[in-house]
Amino acid sequence: MINPKLAMAVISGVAMLILVGPNARAEQGNLLVPQASEKSEASNQKHSGRHKQASKPAQKRTNKQDLANRAAMAQAAKPGIVKKPHQLILQVNSNEPAMMNLALNNATNVAQYYRDLGEPVSIEVVTFGPGLHMLRDDTSPVKPRIEVLAMSHPEISFKACGNTQENMRKAENKDINLIPQATVVKSGVVRVIELQEQGWSYVKP
Structure with a gap:
């Protein structure tokens, strides 16, 4: 025969297991969920940190490009410097032909x-006195050279003294x-004086 007390004890134990088991599993499940959430949050934070770090160099490059573009625009906006x-x-x-050629x-x-x-x-070549022969169509020993020079160097001009021309006439x-390359001025000497007063440099061969 089964002892009634022992049977009651076994039944009570099984009942306790039945009642406590689901609660324990539920509690364990409740404990596991937060852990998973914590891991998920930590992972999100890591990914977020990586995105921020990755965006910093791009942001720096963008800032540098903006600064370079602004500098280029500012430089382009400046008026061109014209040298005197x-x-x-x-x-x-x-x-003397030698002096003319010099x-x-x-x-x-x-x-x-x-x-x-x-x-x-x-550059102005100013002729007066006997030097006017340099620009005379009938007596210039350097006429062919002046023709070529005038075409290749338009910055060089030739001035003939009007006073000398009249005296020779x-x-x-x-x-x-x-x-044709010569331009008549009233006085060769006065032309030299006036150009010097304007800051021109003067050289006599």
Whole structure:
């Protein structure tokens, strides 16, 4: 025969297991859910941190590009700086071909020098007295050279003294024609003075 007390004890134990078991599993489940949430939140935070770190270099590059674009726009908005032209007077008052050629050599060298530098230059060859023969159409020993030089170096100009031209006309009793590259000024000496007063540099061969 089964002891009644033992049977009651076994039944009570089984009942307790039945009642406590689901609660225990539920409690364990409740404990597991927060852990999973914590892991998920930690993972999200890591991913978020990575996104922030990844976005920082892109943001820096964008800022640098913006600064470069602004600097380029500011530079483009500035007015261009125009350099003051170099200005040279070459005086010729001699009928010697060597002196005329020396003046042309100096004019060519100076013009080419500043052309290579990309800087503007203006050169005037001013003739008066016997030097007017340099620009006379009938007596110039350098006429062919002046024709070529005028085409290759338009920054070089030639001035003829009007006073000298008139004196030669009276002395020779004929018109004194000049080469096409020459421009008549009232007085060669006065032209030199006025250009110097304007800041031109003066060179006599």
